[in-house]
Amino acid sequence: MNVTDLELPGVKIIEPRRFGDDRGWFSETYNQKALAAAGVDLEFVQDNHSYSRDAGTLRGLHYQAPPFAQDKLVRVVRGSVLDVAVDARKGSASYGRWVSATLSAENGKQILVPAGFLHGFLTLEPHTEVVYKVTSFYSAECDGSVLWNDADLAIDWGELDGEPVLSGKDKDAVTWAEFDSPFSV
Numbered sequence: 001m002n003v004t005d006l007e008l009p010g011v012k013i014i015e016p017r018r019f020g021d022d023r024g025w026f027s028e029t030y031n032q033k034a035l036a037a038a039g040v041d042l043e044f045v046q047d048n049h050s051y052s053r054d055a056g057t058l059r060g061l062h063y064q065a066p067p068f069a070q071d072k073l074v075r076v077v078r079g080s081v082l083d084v085a086v087d088a089r090k091g092s093a094s095y096g097r098w099v100s101a102t103l104s105a106e107n108g109k110q111i112l113v114p115a116g117f118l119h120g121f122l123t124l125e126p127h128t129e130v131v132y133k134v135t136s137f138y139s140a141e142c143d144g145s146v147l148w149n150d151a152d153l154a155i156d157w158g159e160l161d162g163e164p165v166l167s168g169k170d171k172d173a174v175t176w177a178e179f180d181s182p183f184s185v
């Protein structure tokens with residue numbers, strides 16, 4: 001398993017090894033001990049799986065406020081996404097900065113998005129399925145969304161052509177300026 005740091009503190013790309021043979025390949029997609037040895041010592045309590053029918057579906061930018069803040073370990077099992085993490089920790093030197101990575105079923109890459117970061121993704125192919133582990137249970141009361149195309153954040157969504165497919169919640173999301181982040185360093 002290869003673990004590399006992205007430009008924001010705690011955001012990592014994890015590339016599990018694939019053992020190929022005549023049948024195809026085998027991969028340990030999660031190994032608590034190996035991740036802990038690589039400095040990622042987390043207790044995941046819930047697995048999520050989402051399916052997006054259309055390319056250009058955008059889910060985000062999401063967070064759960066404390067006491068239900070979530071670290072997320074995200075991967076794609078069908079199709080591909082541009083995955084984005086935004087540092088939302090007040091007092092952080094990188095507050096409001098974002099990083100992105102392309103995750104696909106083909107490349108098998110995973111992104112670790114720590115608690116205190118907003119998370120979102122844009123599907124790059126139809127019928128994309130995203131699977132992720134989280135360290136806190138879902139809480140509708142603590143769930144929140146910040147506007148995906150906020151001018152202050154200026155996220156480069158790359159291949160997005162026109163308007164994305166959004167949920168009602170994400171259409172009505174607050175702006176970055178309105179957002180009173182519940183996170184701090």
Ligand SMILES: Cc1cn([C@H]2C[C@H](O)[C@@H](COP(=O)(O)OP(=O)(O)O[C@H]3O[C@@H](C)C(=O)[C@@H](O)[C@H]3O)O2)c(=O)[nH]c1=O
Nearest residue numbers: 048050059060062063072119120121137138139167169
């Ligand atoms: C996230 C979640 C949703 N739900 C329900 C609530 C709602 O009725 C339905 C759809 O929820 P949402 O619209 O919030 O789903 P979605 O827009 O896919 O939300 C997800 O987006 C990505 C980017 C994340 O980072 C996740 O943490 C999560 O916020 O599923 C759960 O029961 N448990 C959960 O953990």
